[in-house]
Amino acid sequence: MEKVRIGIIGMGNMGKGHTDYFSKNEVRGAELTAVVDTDPARLEWVRSNHGNMNIQLFDNLDAFFASKAFDAVLVATPHYDHPASAIQAFNHGYHVLVEKPAGVYTKQVREMNEAAAKSGKIFGIMYNQRTNPLYQKLRDLITSGELGEVRRTNWIITNWYRSQSYYDSGGWRATWAGEGGGVLINQDPHQLDLWQWTVDMMPTRVRAFCGFGKYRNIEVEDDVTAYVEYANGATGLFVTTTGEAPGTNRFEVSGDRGKIVIEDDKLTFWRLRVSEKDFNRDYKGGFGSPECWKCDVPVVGAPGPQHKGIMQNFVDHILKGTPLLAPGEEGIKGLTLSNAMHLSSWTDNWVDLPINEDLYYEKLQERIKNSTYQKETKELQMDVKGTH
Template sequence: MIRFGIVGCGNISGTHAEALQKIQEAQLTACCDIDEVKGRRFGEKHGCSFYGNYLDMLKNGEIDAVIIATPHYLHGQMTLQAFEAGKHVLCEKPMAITVQEAEQVLAKWEEQPDLHYAVCYQNRFNPSYAQLKTMISQQAFGQLKGIKCELTWHRDKGYYEAASWKGTWKKEGGGTLINQAIHTLDVVTWMIELPEKIKGKIMTTLLEETIEVEDAAMATAVLPDDVPVVIHASNNYSSDPAPSVTFDFEEARVVLTADKLVVNDVAAPLEEGMVSEVAKAYWGAGHLRFVRAFVNQLVGLPDPHAEYLAVADALDSLKMVCGIYESDRSGQWVQLNK
């Protein structure tokens, strides 16, 4: 039995708690939040002990692993503290808000080979994603010619005002890129590889009176062999359609969304057994499967999808995000593979 503690008792923590309840080998033992009312309510709902201090929770010897679901700027620091306490870590994305801090996290983790670590890129476990990953590895479509990434969601004034850390450079680390589109960029880096360079622009439009970070961004990245990756992200749309990634191959045009894989305008059959009823629809269906794969690693159970867990490669999508921010400031191409 793997006993978990969750730090941060917001919306996504409930999704993690529901997933743990469905996994026989896992148990939610504790929760932690600086908001005592919210934290105690969460603890009562999910039957776990409440802590008002993260370091105190880490001292609990009954806790084997922690789930970090706090504001972005705390992810790196809290991961390092968990490693120091000898805890396994499942961290919400991003793994940190700077590449430098993320590299520090990975360096510390590599010093402790007995600890498991994963970053929550749960969409990798969507049936559509899993199927395309397999097909690309089998070189089913021929040479890659280009990729288009598109995310257009709705995040209004109320969304940002509900949490004071959001919409700030210091605590969120950015806007639509680092919070929403980073999942879409992970498709590129996981399915293919980290691009060699990137150039982009960010802007704040409809939310300019509410947030200091971007609500829209456009960028172009370049993969080896001069394959272009075109990126469009916005939080200003009227609804939350599934983000899409279009791959142009020599022999096929492939469109990937959370629940569909369309090859040359024909829906492809998807692998069964990976569907999850846990999580918001536009986040994809892979959350339960993601948490289960992490738990299976901890208890030593074989899992054919354990390789989908984002570990060191979680750094790549963060490099793309931070590369766009750097390019916007400098007006120049930013090398990503240095």
């Protein structure tokens, strides 16, 4: 194979964005050859704006999959439909790259992961923040042992301000039936992924406090404070909201060898000359602390190639065997964190990981049943609204 032919499912904001960079030939070794959407206006947009690309247009999935006009599928449908679309693609023998989030609840995402494994096809997820050199450097400093054993993680990500008019722009917005969650499922999937990816470990249990419609007239969570514990004794805190201005984006990781902070697109390492454990063992002077150097770590290229970078990596993996930066199977990790936070708030209790997937599904269905937005059909709806 010299080129990977790509087919896109869904021509909403995300689908259109991907189409634009394909039209500029910005992904080496790939070409967009087909799209599918049930909305005629969106197919007309492709025809009018990219008619010179010879893209095959489809208005139903059966014809799309049967065409064999592509080698790999990019799933850019609404949240609930990500796993179903991916599973269909695997069953038809296609490689799959799915937009974030992997899905709404881990039970359906686990089924998607199993279908991927059974198919033997390549599976990736559009975790474009993994291309950001800031987070790549943080992961390197932690996994290499430079920071020592992780003791605490703290992420305050409150610069997601959304007004009531934003939520009022679509009846599906911020509803259990339409989106399956609020700030955790809509704005924060990248941060929840990076939280576990950079420190290379998942918590063992979670205690969260979610405010549902705390600042806005919505069904779902718009304010979250979550506390987590890790197997090695470390603890973590994740704070997020769409109702705070001005917001903050500060990720801090403390370890045995110091502290690293990412804020304002900079990475700062407060590096201890000796580990805290060694200092505490040997120091006999009473008051005192380890010698610490403030290091402004040079990071070149932020924010990185983002969506194009993940697509390029996906294509390179198919053509050359380049390691996947964002394997699709890992999408369940960040989603597990958001599901655990929801479940902890719904039950007013601790949630152990892995979570009780059946209980989460049951609680979610209760909220969908009473949601102000009800889907008109259980069939695949490719009416992507660009919900980020």
